[in-house]
Amino acid sequence: MPERKSYHHGNLRQALVEATAALIEEQGPQAFTLTEAARRAGVSAAAPYRHFKGRDDLLEEVARQGFVEFAVRLETAFDGGRPRPLSAFLRMGQAYLDFASDRPGYYMAMFESGISVAGNAQLATASGRAQGVLIAGAEALAARLPPESRPPSRMVANHIWALSHGVVELFSRGKPGCRSPVGPSEMLESGAIIYLRGLGLITD
Structure with a gap:
């Protein structure tokens, strides 16, 4: 103790x-x-x-601190979109997986505890900061397209977030994905590339 x-x-x-x-x-x-x-x-x-105040208040603080660290990791990985927006965007996916692996208690508090993010202003701010990095990444990828052809950046960010979360859930804590011949990093990157290519955000 x-x-x-x-x-x-x-x-x-x-x-x-x-x-x-x-x-x-x-x-x-x-x-x-x-x-x-x-x-x-x-x-x-x-x-x-x-x-x-009680158990939920403590749980929300764990989640808030998790989101703060999570956002910093995403920002560091994105690095302003250098050297290319696509490589920077894909680095964020790896940062997502790394955070879930390195900080499982915080990750579960953030995404699996059932807390209301919207009900806590500080928690909502921290969560929004993390989402904002993904939105910035989506905007960087779409910058080469004419404005009328760009998909909604928030939609792209949310879809990639959902894909990342799904990969984490599939491979975490002894779930069936652990026995997959394809690793989580490869699965996330290939899924993200297929999705982004389908939207016309990448062509190579």
Whole structure:
């Protein structure tokens, strides 16, 4: 069990977030309790209420922090669309898969916990930032087309997001896709290329 020094150093809020992310990774987003999170953080069962209204409030903070890191990873991968919009766009797909693999507890809190993103302004902002990177990528891909021929950038971003999420779900946590002869990176990249080519966003 972690020592209580996190609390004494004023880091209780973050200690609870990290403990909750670990519990979600182990048990799923529906199974953890505030009492377990407090125990994992090394504090009393009453201590979480000094920072969070309840279980859902803590879960939303885990998801918010996840979206912030997720957005940073996408921004870094996209790198302003350099050297080419397509290669930059495809790097974001790999960054999506890497985040889901590296930070499963946060990923599950973000996408599998049933929380309402729209009901929390800070959470909605963080989620919107991540989506905004994908939208920027779609806009960069469409820039060479005449305006009247460009597909809606938000639609493209949402479709690629859904495709990425589907690949994660297919290959994660012992699901059948784990036995596929095609790896997740290859599956996502080939699916994205087929989709983008179908929209006329790439021709090579």
